[in-house]
Amino acid sequence: MGNRFAGMAALLLIAAMAGLALLAGLSPATPPATAASPADSAHLGVASCSGSTCHGRQEADGKIVRQDELMRWQEPSSAGGAHSRAFNVLTNARSAQIANRLGIGSATSAPMCLGCHSAPASQRGPRFQASDGVGCETCHGGATGWLASHYAVGASHQRNISQGMIALDQPKARAAVCLDCHFGSADEGQFVNHRIMAAGHPRISFELDLFSTLQQHHDEDADYQARKGKTNNVRFWAVGQAMALERALSLYQNSKRGQEGIFPEFYFFDCHTCHRRIYDGENAVSTVVRNPARPIPEGMPAFNDENMIMLSAAAHVAAPGLARQFDADSRAFHMSLGIDRAASVAAAGRLRTTANALATAFNDTAFTRAQTFAIIESIASEAITPRFTDYEGSVQSVMAVDTLLNALVNAGQISTGAAGGIRANINTAYEAVNDPNDYRPLEFRRALGSAVRTIRTLK
Known part of the structure; x- marks a missing residue:
């Protein structure tokens, strides 16, 4: 797998990930795109997922899932850790220059930036930390409704989905979530317009299957396939292209x-x-x-x-x-x-x-x-x-x-x-x-x- 990304490491894939980490299936009858995660589902924060019996282990020795997902999310040197670095990058000199050119104050508190580099204030629960950056719930959905069912004995993927977890195993659902920041939505802080790019933000680009592979924190083993089915990479690529244009x-x-x-x-x-x-x-x-x-x-x-x-x-x-x-x-x-x-x-x-x-x-x-x-x-x-x-x-x-x-x-x-x-x-x-x-x-x-x-x- 490493060879696949030798070219990408030098290309704008990382720049596009840095687009998320620097500043910043709808039908045609629906209103213009808004963020995929429901605004009323509070984000409880990465700490809610970090127990050693959940996703905070140091070794991938879980019986069903790896259980070291947070460690992989925090990987400091790879594209796989880009989401965890999304907020911290707002503190560097380049982000300060961009914010100064835009006249928005500090990038770490500007709504224009936090919509993609953290979570909007309206979605933050009492334990949420802005420094978490793009945490678990940015992709999986605010956990207020589904956290308890997620770790309950006999929990099922479908039960979690019914409680508000986003079905990321479905191409259209995943594309809708990723595009909120990797292309933009109509919501505040989720659209890198030309002014922001002129101020120094990287150009935005997106390819669903490739970006998903870079951010993958799970193993697609027999258990995963039994619960969610085997991933069809070509389907994710094709649906991602269609959804990107639709957005x-x-x-x-x-x-x-x-x-x-x-x-x-x-x-x-x-x-x-x-x-x-x-x-x-x-x-x-x-x-x-x-x-x-x-x-x-x-x-x-x-x-x-x-x-x-x-x-x-x-x-x-x-x-x-x-x-x-x-x-x-x-x-x-x-x-x-x-x-x-x-x-x-x-x-x-x-x-x-x-x-x-x-x-x-x-x-x-x-x-x-x-x-x-x-x-x-x-x-x-x-x-x-x-x-x-x-x-x-x-x-x-x-x-x-x-x-x-x-x-x-x-x-x-x-x-x-x-x-x-x-x-x-x-x-x-x-x-x-x-x-x-x-x-x-x-x-x-x-x-x-x-x-x-x-x-x-x-x-």
């Missing part, structure tokens, strides 16, 4: 999130369509690479379509009945951005409906070995690769190929040794997108193409 469109439709004064909220747009070199001379060199899926006028910022690209690749394999509609809605949405906000909000609603339908379809798909190989082929196909004209889409594609390859290994469908032979090309692709200011698209395409050609031989 982006939901927030874009929200007038309080989709606009910043007289401007659109630039958070939603591809950074590199604006952050390019400026040429004033008569021999100006265009730095724009035309994207065939973005029918927008020259010089207009493009909506960040990284999740759209991945969804199109997955839909053509796993949901062909929706694929044509999704591609048409994606294209219509891009085109609407050149008209006016009313047109783009309406088009976003239509695309959001289709993205939500894809999330539901993927949630019910087994994702066979053949389908996984086919999605990898689709990502590297002539229909998709011309859309990798910007950094964000390229990052998602290499994470996707890495995730899907690892899924084949986890399912026992290819050997670890065979996958290891592809690692060098995947790492080269990671290196080509390691620095957004040094993005090397040709090198990236060559490396990704080589990886996919090798994967093709494993069919």
Whole structure:
């Protein structure tokens, strides 16, 4: 497993985790996204889970679960401990500079930061410590209702869920929770807008299966599978892509999130369509690479379509009945951005409906070995690769190929040794997108193409 993340450690995955650690399944008929955890479920704090008979042991010798989960959550040197460091990072010099530029006082007490780096004041129980950072209940839900049933004799997973625990074994439920901070929600302190990024906050990025693996504090053994079923990594990846787009469109439709004064909220747009070199001379060199899926006028910022690209690749394999509609809605949405906000909000609603339908379809798909190989082929196909004209889409594609390859290994469908032979090309692709200011698209395409050609031989 360690080799899988050699490239990621140098890439924005850690920067994106640092996005959570630095500052900062809804249907289309619902209001714009709000935090997944019910506000009236008080967070009792990490101490409530830290007993040696619960999750606070120093050794993973529990009969049912490891019982050293808190120690793994606190791991100081790995991405697995990033959640526990989320509050403390607000005390460093960089966070102080960001807070000063924003004029919000101390980052450790600013609601703008605490919504993702701790828990909002309205959700804190009497024993909750802000310094816990992103603790157990941030993901599992406020424990007021389910803590007692959780440790009761004869407790069941379904009983805990009925008492308010979040069903993180379900892809749509997990994605909704993670996206609250790893993309944003309509709630206070859970949206890293362009102003916050301009002040110094890292760019936000998200991939559900890969991020879940980095944060995994449990063993998926026979007991786990008996209670919750075996994880289908490809399903989590695909549902995560659909939910990320659904969330982006939901927030874009929200007038309080989709606009910043007289401007659109630039958070939603591809950074590199604006952050390019400026040429004033008569021999100006265009730095724009035309994207065939973005029918927008020259010089207009493009909506960040990284999740759209991945969804199109997955839909053509796993949901062909929706694929044509999704591609048409994606294209219509891009085109609407050149008209006016009313047109783009309406088009976003239509695309959001289709993205939500894809999330539901993927949630019910087994994702066979053949389908996984086919999605990898689709990502590297002539229909998709011309859309990798910007950094964000390229990052998602290499994470996707890495995730899907690892899924084949986890399912026992290819050997670890065979996958290891592809690692060098995947790492080269990671290196080509390691620095957004040094993005090397040709090198990236060559490396990704080589990886996919090798994967093709494993069919």
